Amino acid sequence: MAADIRTVSAREKGSLRITGIGAIVTWNSGSGSMEILRDRDILIGADKILGIGRFEDKDAELSFDAGGRILTAGLIDPHTHPVFAETREQEFEMRIRGLSYLEIAAAGGGIRNSVRKLRQMSEDELFERSLKRVRRFVDYGSTTIEAKSGYGLSVEDELKSLRVIRRLNEELELDLVPTFMGAHEIPDEYRDQRDAYVDLVCSEMIPAVAEQGLAEYCDVFAEPSVFLRDETEKIFRAAQDRGLKLRVHADEFESIGVTELAVSMGASSADHLLAVTDSGIEALKRGSTTATLLPGTAFFLGHSHYAPARRLWDEGISVALASDFNPGSSMTQNLQLIMTLACTQMKLTPMEALQAVTVNAARALDRSHLIGSVEPGMQADLLLWDVDDIRQIAYWYGMNHVYAVFKKGKLIHRA
Ligand SMILES: [Zn+2]
Numbered sequence: 445m446a447a448d449i450r451t452v453s454a455r456e457k458g459s460l461r462i463t464g465i466g467a468i469v470t471w472n473s474g475s476g477s478m479e480i481l482r483d484r485d486i487l488i489g490a491d492k493i494l495g496i497g498r499f500e501d502k503d504a505e506l507s508f509d510a511g512g513r514i515l516t517a518g519l520i521d522p523h524t525h526p527v528f529a530e531t532r533e534q535e536f537e538m539r540i541r542g543l544s545y546l547e548i549a550a551a552g553g554g555i556r557n558s559v560r561k562l563r564q565m566s567e568d569e570l571f572e573r574s575l576k577r578v579r580r581f582v583d584y585g586s587t588t589i590e591a592k593s594g595y596g597l598s599v600e601d602e603l604k605s606l607r608v609i610r611r612l613n614e615e616l617e618l619d620l621v622p623t624f625m626g627a628h629e630i631p632d633e634y635r636d637q638r639d640a641y642v643d644l645v646c647s648e649m650i651p652a653v654a655e656q657g658l659a660e661y662c663d664v665f666a667e668p669s670v671f672l673r674d675e676t677e678k679i680f681r682a683a684q685d686r687g688l689k690l691r692v693h694a695d696e697f698e699s700i701g702v703t704e705l706a707v708s709m710g711a712s713s714a715d716h717l718l719a720v721t722d723s724g725i726e727a728l729k730r731g732s733t734t735a736t737l738l739p740g741t742a743f744f745l746g747h748s749h750y751a752p753a754r755r756l757w758d759e760g761i762s763v764a765l766a767s768d769f770n771p772g773s774s775m776t777q778n779l780q781l782i783m784t785l786a787c788t789q790m791k792l793t794p795m796e797a798l799q800a801v802t803v804n805a806a807r808a809l810d811r812s813h814l815i816g817s818v819e820p821g822m823q824a825d826l827l828l829w830d831v832d833d834i835r836q837i838a839y840w841y842g843m844n845h846v847y848a849v850f851k852k853g854k855l856i857h858r859a
Contacts, residue, residue, distance in 0.1 A: 458487040458494050461504035466512040469834045470818035471803035488824040491852035517818050518587025518825035519779045520805035523715050523766030525592050527574045527605045529561035532771045555629040558595040571608045582857050584778045585846040587825040588619040594628030599648050602626045606658035617856045621809050624659035627671050627679050642675050646682035654686035662688040666702035673700045695719040707731035713808040717751045728761045734808035735761050738768035739785035753790035764808040765800040784841035794835040824853035
């Protein structure tokens with residue numbers, strides 16, 4: 445067992461000891477499964493977990509009494525669009541009155557609406573507005589989020605969005621993993637010359653993003669009404685040539701074989717997958733790409749169809765869950781609610797849903813060696829939950845059960 449009792453020498457005196465933990469619920473990389481540990485403390489040294497076991501006062505400089513609460517790894521949200529200028533509640537109401545997401549997009553709403561607003565806003569204003577929103581992820585237990593650009597869609601405005609993500613990462617305790625998503629939509633001025641826009645993404649945006657070190661990943665919205673399979677492949681090749689890793693919006697409305705493409709190119713994650721085909725599932729089984737599912741989006745758009753999470757899970761594919769936080773199709777930052785939707789609409793168990801927003805989400809961001817489980821050597825990103833049973837996080841729904849958030853060994857939020 446990796447999360448075993450470990451003694452600590454005086455040389456390794458901890459900075460913090462968490463005692464009085466009701467249960468630790470975590471992935472165990474030794475056994476390859478989730479487990480529940482009782483009667484253990486956690487010893488933290490600087491930003492890492494030093495040990496899990498029984499420790500005394502003298503083993504650490506400070507102690508924190510968990511009061512019998514349940515402890516897990518910090519939640520990880522591997523798919524968000526948090527840098528935008530304005531919310532879009534008017535489109536929310538249009539959908540309630542009967543227009544579809546794609547109809548609103550075709551009429552110039554949707555992503556293109558957000559693009560027009562973001563282009564008019566200064567970088568400082570965009571930063572201030574995004575900051576107010578993004579810091580709330582921590583209140584709901586997220587300690588790392590992926591963050592995409594994609595409401596700029598010009599060289600200048602995509603770089604502006606990514607610089608805002610970098611500033612948010614510097615300003616907040618929350619870690620943001622930056623993704624360039626210039627291929628989120630075709631902007632207004634390129635509607636009749638999509639090839640020229642794909643060229644702009646490949647030969648100007650990607651080189652500039654890579655040279656300035658502004659993103660770790662490149663993402664494409666692959667869909668018949670947005671970017672086609674060959675366009676996606678071209679953008680992916682340009683991104684890989686410049687050292688960016690890949691993730692993709694695939695099979696959300698209609699499959700065009702992009703899940704298969706993403707797996708064959710070694711993408712870290714294929715996201716949405718409501719319309720994933722048998723051949724897409726076969727590809728995911730053979731490859732190492734995580735399937736990141738976003739049930740909040742189907743819920744918020746009022747759809748009754750969800751991604752086939754149960755089947756993907758039972759086929760042995762690594763399934764993660766994310767909020768897809770964005771002003772058009774999923775306006776939530778609460779992964780606890782996403783866990784509930786995964787349970788009720790996609791038939792994952794509460795424990796599987798927890799695994800999907802911790803260790804599997806870490807895998808979707810290529811960080812499972814660092815975050816996503818409570819084991820010695822891992823970063824001390826930890827949550828204490830005000831629940832009696834771990835299943836209550838998903839069961840007692842629409843609530844915020846987070847009691848305390850530790851990031852890199854430091855208490856950064858308390859209810
Ligand atoms: Zn998205």
